[in-house]
Amino acid sequence: MNIKELVIISGKGGTGKTSLTAALAKLSGHCVLADCDVDAADLHLVTSPQREKEEPFMAGWEAVIDSQKCVGCGICQNLCRYGAVLNSTQTDTKSTVKFVIEKAFCEGCGVCVWGCPAEAIELKSKLSGQWFQSRTPYGPMIHARLGIASENSGKLVSQVRFLAKEIAQAEQYDLIITDGPPGIGCPVIASITGASHLLVVTEPTLSGAHDLERVLKLAAHFQLSVSVCINKWDLNPEQTGLIENQALNHKAKLAGRIPYDPVFSEAQVKGISVSEMDSIPVKEAVDHIWSHLKSYL
Amino acid sequence: MMNYPPLQIAIASGKGGTGKTTLAVNLAFALEVPVRLLDCDVEEPNAHLYFYAGLKESVPVSVQVPEIDFALCQFCGDCSRFCRFNALAVGKKTALVFKELCHNCGGCKLVCPHQAIREVPWVIGKKEIVSQDSVELIQGCLDIGRVQASPLIRIIRKEASKDKLTLIDCPPGTTCPMIAAVEGSDYALLVTEPTPFGLNDLKLAVETLRVLKIPFGIILNRSQGKDSIIHSYCREEGINILMEIPDRRQIAEACSRGELAFCQDEEIRSQLRELLPTIMMQINFSMVSPEGVRP
Amino acid sequence: MKIAITSQGETLAAQAEERFGRCRWILIIDTETGNLVARDNEIQRDAVQGAGIQTAEKILREEVDCVVTGHCGPKAFRVLQAAGIKIYLGAEGTGEKVLKDFQEGKLKLAETSDVEGHWV
Numbered sequence: 001m002n003i004k005e006l007v008i009i010s011g012k013g014g015t016g017k018t019s020l021t022a023a024l025a026k027l028s029g030h031c032v033l034a035d036c037d038v039d040a041a042d043l044h045l046v047t048s049p050q051r052e053k054e055e056p057f058m059a060g061w062e063a064v065i066d067s068q069k070c071v072g073c074g075i076c077q078n079l080c081r082y083g084a085v086l087n088s089t090q091t092d093t094k095s096t097v098k099f100v101i102e103k104a105f106c107e108g109c110g111v112c113v114w115g116c117p118a119e120a121i122e123l124k125s126k127l128s129g130q131w132f133q134s135r136t137p138y139g140p141m142i143h144a145r146l147g148i149a150s151e152n153s154g155k156l157v158s159q160v161r162f163l164a165k166e167i168a169q170a171e172q173y174d175l176i177i178t179d180g181p182p183g184i185g186c187p188v189i190a191s192i193t194g195a196s197h198l199l200v201v202t203e204p205t206l207s208g209a210h211d212l213e214r215v216l217k218l219a220a221h222f223q224l225s226v227s228v229c230i231n232k233w234d235l236n237p238e239q240t241g242l243i244e245n246q247a248l249n250h251k252a253k254l255a256g257r258i259p260y261d262p263v264f265s266e267a268q269v270k271g272i273s274v275s276e277m278d279s280i281p282v283k284e285a286v287d288h289i290w291s292h293l294k295s296y297l
Numbered sequence: 298m299m300n301y302p303p304l305q306i307a308i309a310s311g312k313g314g315t316g317k318t319t320l321a322v323n324l325a326f327a328l329e330v331p332v333r334l335l336d337c338d339v340e341e342p343n344a345h346l347y348f349y350a351g352l353k354e355s356v357p358v359s360v361q362v363p364e365i366d367f368a369l370c371q372f373c374g375d376c377s378r379f380c381r382f383n384a385l386a387v388g389k390k391t392a393l394v395f396k397e398l399c400h401n402c403g404g405c406k407l408v409c410p411h412q413a414i415r416e417v418p419w420v421i422g423k424k425e426i427v428s429q430d431s432v433e434l435i436q437g438c439l440d441i442g443r444v445q446a447s448p449l450i451r452i453i454r455k456e457a458s459k460d461k462l463t464l465i466d467c468p469p470g471t472t473c474p475m476i477a478a479v480e481g482s483d484y485a486l487l488v489t490e491p492t493p494f495g496l497n498d499l500k501l502a503v504e505t506l507r508v509l510k511i512p513f514g515i516i517l518n519r520s521q522g523k524d525s526i527i528h529s530y531c532r533e534e535g536i537n538i539l540m541e542i543p544d545r546r547q548i549a550e551a552c553s554r555g556e557l558a559f560c561q562d563e564e565i566r567s568q569l570r571e572l573l574p575t576i577m578m579q580i581n582f583s584m585v586s587p588e589g590v591r592p
Numbered sequence: 593m594k595i596a597i598t599s600q601g602e603t604l605a606a607q608a609e610e611r612f613g614r615c616r617w618i619l620i621i622d623t624e625t626g627n628l629v630a631r632d633n634e635i636q637r638d639a640v641q642g643a644g645i646q647t648a649e650k651i652l653r654e655e656v657d658c659v660v661t662g663h664c665g666p667k668a669f670r671v672l673q674a675a676g677i678k679i680y681l682g683a684e685g686t687g688e689k690v691l692k693d694f695q696e697g698k699l700k701l702a703e704t705s706d707v708e709g710h711w712v
Contacts, residue, residue, distance in 0.1 A: 011315035011341060011468075012314060012315075012341060012343075013312060013313010013315075013469050014311065014312065014313050014314010014315060018494065031373060039311070039469075039470035039471060039472050040311050040312050040469065040470055040497075040498045041500065042312075042493075042494040042497055042498065045493045045494060045497060046493075059640045060381075060640045061381060062319055079403075079407070081401060082402075104438070104476055104480075104509060105476075105480075107400050107402065108381055109377065109382070109400060109402030110381050110402075110404060111402050111407065113402045114379070114404065114407060114408060117406070120462060123381075123520075124415075146471075146472055146506055148471050148472075148475070148501070148505045148508055149472065149473065149475070149476050149505065149508065150414075150472055151472065151473045151640075152470070152473065153640050153641055154641075155640050155641070181403050181448065181470070182313040182341070182469060183340035184340050184341070184439075184443045184444050185340060185439070185474075193707075194707070203553070204553050205452075205552060205553040206343075206345035206346040206555040207318065207346055207557070210341070210343060210346060211341045211343070214340075214441060217441055218441060219393065220429055221387055221441070221442060232549070232553075235419060235546075235549050235550050235553045236513055236550065236553035236554060239553060239554075242588070250534055260546070260549070263535060265490075265491075265492045267419040268492045268493045269493060269495055269526075271493070374649075377649060382640070382641060382642060383639055383641055383643070383646050384642060384645075385645075385647050386645045386646070386648060386649040386652075386671040387649065387652075388649065388652035388653070388671070388674070388675040389652065389653075389655070389675070390675070391652070391671075391674040391675045393670060393671055393674055394644075395642065395645060395667055398642050398645075399642050404704020
């Protein structure tokens with residue numbers, strides 16, 4: 001079976017990407033959901049998932065100093081370029097100043113391990129987060145949570161997409177809807193490569209336009225089919241027009257416009273998608289976008 | 298005119314789009330004292346959009362990456378075996394460096410038995426500067442296709458002023474780039490909104506700042522004026538809501554036009570100016586409380 | 593001639609692996625003697641980044657003439673190309689079938705990488 005993957009990103013945060021993802025999932029009625037915004041995962045708040053599976057996500061390394069073996073020479077502190085070696089507040093009976101690793105700054109390079117004359121440091125594999133498999137009314141959902149101060153290298157994002165594809169194949173789903181992360185960095189690249197179609201959700205502000213420009217360049221770099229939709233378009237109709245022209249200049253399609261409506265927040269409070277709320281304008285707008293997207297996929 | 302000590306105040310949030318940049322820029326202008334503003338949201342720097350002057354100075358920013366001297370390299374592969382980031386590949390007669398994977402730890406140069414590795418600069422983005430009235434903006438902008446957000450943030454972060462107030466507009470989230478931006482700050486303002494997404498992401502940001510031992514307070518944006526899930530969370534956790542910005546369509550419209558919407562409203566503007574004295578009191582307080590002592 | 597095939601198992605009876613960097617096994621086959629050696633590549637499955645680069649480096653040590661795999665990203669391609677190793681893409685089915693396809697000239701010699709890096 002040919003599985004299509006629709007990835008929804010925004011460049012700028014807070015444009016309503018996750019709310020729209022949930023609404024499109026509801027309209028599709030039958031799809032696998034993947035939440036690739038692993039740094040601030042919110043899709044589970046509006047798709048009423050039942051958790052089926054929870055697994056640790058190990059990635060990278062972190063240095064650990066054995067205080068018994070540490071002789072307090074400070075070589076590790078001089079070698080570390082990340083400022084991750086701190087003076088310990090504890091001293092031994094001979095008042096030797098010992099060192100500790102601040103996990104939040106350690107990148108697991110191993111330079112301290114190499115330099116330590118007392119063999120007091122070792123690299124341990126690092127618990128960097130968790131991933132989950134859940135069941136929503138529309139189908140299975142793969143989501144994840146990256147640990148604090150972890151590196152969002154894109155590996156967890158790739159893992160979420162891989163698992164989503166696996167479950168789509170196993171359970172014969174022909175559509176995956178992916179909620180992507182904000183920005184244009186590693187996690188975004190890991191979310192969009194190989195997607196069937198990319199929907200960019202933006203808003204009619206200067207920053208929305210500015211971030212859209214960067215995201216569209218990235219999409220062009222990866223030669224992806226892309227469309228743009230403008231949320232809260234009526235806040236600034238003039239800017240909306242400018243953004244739509246900007247999208248057309250980048251050969252992106254126009255998926256539609258959504259009016260400014262408090263149902264976006266109200267739906268979150270109720271833990272449901274915006275298309276389940278009784279706002280006719282929003283419902284019509286989302287229906288319109290969905291019919292466009294179906295023809296792009 | 299009142300002046301402030303050279304404090305470093307980070308403006309952060311777990312969730313994107315809560316109004317971090319809007320708050321940072323409006324606060325910088327509302328204070329009417331010399332302020333340096335660092336835009337550390339290097340993937341999508343937006344603070345400059347509020348400056349009509351346009352970006353003036355632009356300096357390329359680079360990180361150090363290894364370069365192999367083939368006159369000395371014996372293709373032993375020690376560097377590649379050492380590199381935890383898989384940034385080097387050594388064959389019988391070839392040795393390649395993948396700069397985009399390098400974390401600049403310096404390990405390959407240390408372990409090379411033939412001194413065949415030196416470090417050379419590699420441009421990852423730029424540092425741009427613009428001044429308007431009393432505000433001096435320094436922003437980092439990551440080149441498209443580059444992935445080294447954290448190293449660029451650390452470089453921009455070093456521009457914190459030694460003699461005036463520095464405000465830092467941080468990237469969203471709780472991973473490396475956010476840590477790189479808030480680290481070293483005296484205080485953090487967490488901007489959130491009264492929605493479940495806002496609350497969920499606020500909790501992550503609070504957890505992060507507690508790990509970093511940075512004192513913080515909450516700015517509730519788009520407040521409906523009534524008791525919200527953010528209020529009850531803050532009550533339970535004993536966190537201060539320093540200020541509430543009302544959810545008004547006029548504000549959203551002014552923001553969309555790129556105007557200093559908070560400064561246009563007399564009441565919000567005066568509340569912004571009261572933030573600094575409140576923060577300073579809180580920092581003094583937390584310096585004597587055992588929980589708040591910085592390492 | 594020596595060739596390397598990315599594989600899901602230790603023998604030619606196993607399915608060939610389409611993914612280059614994160615393949616479980618690398619089969620090294622000497623087409624003249626028929627000799628086969630299987631190299632374990634499990635460690636790359638957990639690599640945070642650069643799995644393709646390290647898998648390619650491992651293959652360089654085997655002094656093979658060509659690599660047969662499903663898809664290959666830009667970084668691994670650079671490593672193999674720099675060492676003068678030819679890369680054939682489109683491997684599908686068991687190792688035996690892939691080897692036969694290769695010998696019959698059914699697989700295409702890659703001039704560039706055919707997939708984007710996964711950035712992990």
